[in-house]
Amino acid sequence: MYVNMKYILDNANRDGYAVMAVNSVNMEMARAVIEAAEELHSPIIVQFGVGQMSKLAHPDQMVPMIRAMAEKASVPVCLNLDHGPSLQAAVDAIQRGFTNVMIDASSLPYEENVKRSRIVADLAHASGISCEAELGHVGQAADGDGRTSDMYTNVEQAVDFVKQTGVDALAVAIGTAHGKYPAGYVPVLDFERLAELKAALKMPLVLHGGSGSGEENIRKAVAGGINKINVCTDAFHAAEKAMKAKWEAEPNTDYLNIMMVAEAAIKKFVKDYILLIGSNDRYTFEAADNGSKE
Numbered sequence: 001m002y003v004n005m006k007y008i009l010d011n012a013n014r015d016g017y018a019v020m021a022v023n024s025v026n027m028e029m030a031r032a033v034i035e036a037a038e039e040l041h042s043p044i045i046v047q048f049g050v051g052q053m054s055k056l057a058h059p060d061q062m063v064p065m066i067r068a069m070a071e072k073a074s075v076p077v078c079l080n081l082d083h084g085p086s087l088q089a090a091v092d093a094i095q096r097g098f099t100n101v102m103i104d105a106s107s108l109p110y111e112e113n114v115k116r117s118r119i120v121a122d123l124a125h126a127s128g129i130s131c132e133a134e135l136g137h138v139g140q141a142a143d144g145d146g147r148t149s150d151m152y153t154n155v156e157q158a159v160d161f162v163k164q165t166g167v168d169a170l171a172v173a174i175g176t177a178h179g180k181y182p183a184g185y186v187p188v189l190d191f192e193r194l195a196e197l198k199a200a201l202k203m204p205l206v207l208h209g210g211s212g213s214g215e216e217n218i219r220k221a222v223a224g225g226i227n228k229i230n231v232c233t234d235a236f237h238a239a240e241k242a243m244k245a246k247w248e249a250e251p252n253t254d255y256l257n258i259m260m261v262a263e264a265a266i267k268k269f270v271k272d273y274i275l276l277i278g279s280n281d282r283y284t285f286e287a288a289d290n291g292s293k294e
């Protein structure tokens with residue numbers, strides 16, 4: 001089923017779990033991600049940003065392909081524009097058939113963020129899809145962003161922001177950052193801030209920079225009200241590790257086999273993550289069927 005993100009995240013918010021949003025930059029990744037979700041009866045979000053589209057995930061090919069996979073899938077699948085940087089990027093994604101757009105004006109002054117997010121939310125809603133925006137700023141792990149609370153989401157501002165923009169999901173800054181952290185560093189998340197944000201907003205909240213956060217942090221974030229977790233670096237890494245191991249074990253292995261190894265590794269990574277954040281078994285009647293047989 002090809003659905004918008006609001007549908008997926010409202011259910012997750014109601015029932016207290018989180019859904020993975022995986023940056024999937026080619027057919028193999030998208031297929032691994034969707035198959036993993038199907039096998040675990042989990043909703044899933046496939047996404048990429050404009051940088052990834054300019055390198056590998058060319059939208060002319062990727063969007064129709066993901067849409068076809070999603071329409072055949074037995075679980076809800078959303079295609080999200082990750083970190084839409086401009087109105088043009090958001091409009092382009094809406095016209096191409098994405099089912100959610102994220103507008104990221106989080107590094108601009110507050111009023112400008114409100115203005116841009118409201119325009120994109122309105123356009124998305126008029127087109128029957130949903131919208132995510134970001135308040136506070138989730139920076140780059142390599143720059144040490146996320147370690148100071150200056151960029152964290154302010155609770156009162158968040159309430160005003162959601163009221164003014166009408167966005168369906170809000171990405172919050174509570175201590176994570178995008179990309180690879182320095183070796184051995186595990187981010188310290190501000191769970192108190194998360195609790196305050198959830199209590200005030202009661203809506204789907206998004207954690208960017210999911211990679212390298214550590215299982216304990218991720219579990220606590222979900223328990224604290226995060227409903228969407230963006231993961232890119234760790235998914236790439238799962239594939240890279242498996243490909244390297246294959247090459248080392250079989251130096252003469254070929255392209256076909258290497259690609260299959262990568263796809264299988266991503267699928268396993270996504271399945272493990274789904275089990276960690278509790279979105280499994282949300283789309284099966286099995287429990288009810290077993291119950292009726294007793």
Ligand code: 13P
Pocket residue numbers: 023082083177178179180207208209210211230231232233234
């Ligand atoms: P990571 O690469 O740190 O997982 O971040 C992904 C992300 O937040 C995409 O929006």
